[in-house]
């Protein structure tokens with residue numbers, strides 16, 4: 001099978017097995033002819049594989065990702081300042097949207113008879129890649145920063161990959177793994193197979209809202225892989241004639257580590273690495289984003305922006321989601337909701353806009369040293385204690 005990948009920037013093409021990056025330095029993606037794509041007739045039972053017609057791999061592996069709910073979250077409208085819909089990607093098999101790209105990446109490795117798969121990750125992608133590798137019987141090498149929380153490593157280890165905790169620069173690690181000649185096929189955040197799988201989240205949002213359309217999509221951004229995927233998806237759906245207006249794409253970073261938002265603010269056309277501070281949004285703390293420049297182009301192309309939000313607003317948004325949407329997301333996902341609030345305050349998003357925020361990952365697998373609001377009671381005082389809380 002020969003498959004072409006193309007540079008979004010200089011349009012150079014390569015075989016998928018030949019290169020992971022363009023000679024110009026920018027990331028590659030699959031060319032997809034979506035002009036005859038239509039919304040599938042079938043039941044929603046196959047997850048993201050319902051869009052196999054526009055994927056480079058068609059044989060499912062592992063537990064199908066996708067078909068996650070798009071929920072109209074009206075209780076949070078006032079906070080968000082718009083008509084908010086949340087796409088709950090936490091409901092993917094390993095708790096984040098990463099599973100969509102992984103399923104395509106591992107599917108490709110199976111289809112091309114590879115034995116080893118690898119990834120570089122802050123945790124979610126390591127978990128996802130380990131799980132799908134296990135489902136296909138592949139050996140899996142995951143490279144995480146040495147300071148990755150041990151709770152995350154314990155989760156990853158359940159799927160029995162080879163875990164490497166790496167001291168040193170994450171951006172360099174990311175780039176170097178893509179050039180290694182060890183027989184390990186790396187599916188890092190913004191590699192073409194991942195981007196191909198991850199675009200299905202936008203296909204779903206449009207199909208679920210149909211015939212209505214979102215005015216804007218808001219998502220957290222780190223490497224820029226998912227942002228690139230969503231951009232690709234909306235352009236493909238436009239070319240299929242399935243959407244009338246391309247939505248504005250808004251990407252949100254944590255203020256402590258915001259190289260893409262910084263480039264946007266400064267009117268730059270290329271993203272340069274920053275020196276980052278600590279943030280609770282560890283899954284998106286990438287100071288040297290490999291698809292940062294591509295994401296910048298995506299935001300500008302669709303009339304969106306790239307912004308960043310401080311940790312106190314991320315915490316606040318996380319609590320709002322838990323107490324008014326009714327599910328728990330990790331800080332890196334709450335960033336999207338904090339971003340919507342900022343965008344409505346700045347006038348980028350209006351009260352009548354239908355906005356879809358992508359809740360990228362579950363909070364239930366995270367641990368925080370938070371105080372728990374509870375009381376200890378004696379069973380003999382049950383009625384009295386409950387009545388005092390109820391207020392009767």
Ligand SMILES: *Cc1c(COP(=O)(O)O)cnc(C)c1O
Nearest residue numbers: 124221222223224225226360361
């Ligand atoms: C990976 C990740 C992101 C960022 O995605 P990129 O494709 O790297 O930009 C956002 N949220 C969560 C929960 C993630 O795991």
Ligand SMILES: [Zn+2]
Nearest residue numbers: 007010022024
């Ligand atoms: Zn190029």
